[in-house]
Amino acid sequence: MGDTFDKITEFRDLNATKSKLELMSDLVAITEATDKEEDEESYLFVVKPVNEDEDDDEIDIWQGSIKTMTRVFERNIKKLSNSVEASKQDVKAIVTMQAKESEAKINAISTKIDANKAAVDAIKAAVDAKIDAKIDAQSKETQAAIEAIKTEILAAIALQTSKQATKGPKIAFEEYEEKKE
Numbered sequence: 001m002g003d004t005f006d007k008i009t010e011f012r013d014l015n016a017t018k019s020k021l022e023l024m025s026d027l028v029a030i031t032e033a034t035d036k037e038e039d040e041e042s043y044l045f046v047v048k049p050v051n052e053d054e055d056d057d058e059i060d061i062w063q064g065s066i067k068t069m070t071r072v073f074e075r076n077i078k079k080l081s082n083s084v085e086a087s088k089q090d091v092k093a094i095v096t097m098q099a100k101e102s103e104a105k106i107n108a109i110s111t112k113i114d115a116n117k118a119a120v121d122a123i124k125a126a127v128d129a130k131i132d133a134k135i136d137a138q139s140k141e142t143q144a145a146i147e148a149i150k151t152e153i154l155a156a157i158a159l160q161t162s163k164q165a166t167k168g169p170k171i172a173f174e175e176y177e178e179k180k181e
Helices: 002-010 010-032 037-040 066-168 169-179
Strands: none
Touching: 002 010
């Protein structure tokens, strides 16, 4: 009902002119033209505006305010949808590019880490070799000291044994008893 009222009020002037023309068309049949040639040379032109956004089968003189708003909303939604899709493609391209850049940075860092690891391994091997050399040198020195102490002990034992052999077993036993007390 609201659309019908809107249609009538919106096209009030057009409907008034159209009604007048229809009335004049009916009256022409009643009133006879004086000159037949003048009647044949008269024309009536009807002009209707065509909206380029609408399809040919949807063209109507008046669509109603609800239908007009619906079409406007549909066009705006379509524009927004296209805009969102374009933005989505842009964001996807940016994210892809950033992912590739991040991957390249990660690969560069991994390469540096591998190079540093190799350097650390080389330093560790050098330190291990120096430690092993020092341990070997200290081990040889310790072994030489042990051998020297062994030699001294053996010499002392030999000296002690030779003293006891010259004193005899009884004297050695007496010395043993004195030390015991």
